[in-house]
Ligand SMILES: Nc1ncnc2c1ncn2[C@@H]1O[C@H](COP(=O)(O)OP(=O)(O)OP(=O)(O)O)[C@@H](O)[C@H]1O
């Protein structure tokens with residue numbers, strides 16, 4: 001990271017109320033069509049639940065939306081303009097941050113180091129040479145980000161491996177919220193967490209959305225996520241089987257769409273009978 005590089009601010013992204021609008025995203029692995037013309041948009045300030053059975057294409061879709069994969073076809077627009085995301089850095093520059101299914105925190109590094117991994121703030125040395133890490137600026141921003149999300153830790157210097165699973169998850173969410181100006185994509189943030197920890201993460205998701213960030217959450221914990229979601233999308237066989245405001249949707253409506261008892265699945269017309 002160069003000394004002149006700064007943390008992107010929300011003013012870098014034209015504000016049309018959307019984090020992104022994606023149309024007709026196709027991603028194929030060999031003969032597996034992981035996503036088949038998926039169109040999906042995320043609004044700022046909303047919690048969007050993305051449900052679907054194992055292998056439905058949820059993680060693939062997330063990776064397309066954060067630049068880990070390039071789509072075979074289809075387009076992603078940010079601020080009304082088409083963007084090409086060549087990696088998560090590109091996505092972050094457009095305000096989109098991701099919390100992957102496997103968390104991806106470095107266990108031996110401290111909370112502070114994890115928060116800034118790959119984003120270290122540098123200051124030019126007196127001789128204009130290599131920048132050095134501006135630790136106090138990083139610690140200040142980390143403390144502010146954790147405070148905003150009501151996360152209490154003994155210290156930002158504690159190693160991530162010494163945190164509980166819930167605290168780690170909270171740090172991963174806080175890290176994403178620090179770098180997201182517009183949206184966060186969370187792939188199963190409550191998997192493997194207990195009830196109380198899951199509730200904490202759900203609170204974090206709600207407060208992040210209340211701060212104007214759009215949050216897309218993938219989960220198999222349908223009732224818990226339905227509780228906090230404004231809108232629900234169900235993927236089935238790489239296609240959208242349901243896209244509705246949460247409203248009166250309940251678990252059985254979601255499961256019905258997941259298994260093809262409602263919605264459309266052109267591959268199997270019998271699904272709709
Ligand atoms: N890198 C890859 N190479 C080949 N096939 C892949 C790859 N990633 C995903 N797939 C396939 O694409 C399909 C969708 O997988 P994906 O991981 O997106 O599902 P998912 O909805 O996230 O499932 P889960 O709920 O189990 O996490 C699956 O059939 C999977 O085997």
Ligand SMILES: [Mg+2]
Nearest residue numbers: 058059060101
């Ligand atoms: Mg997945």
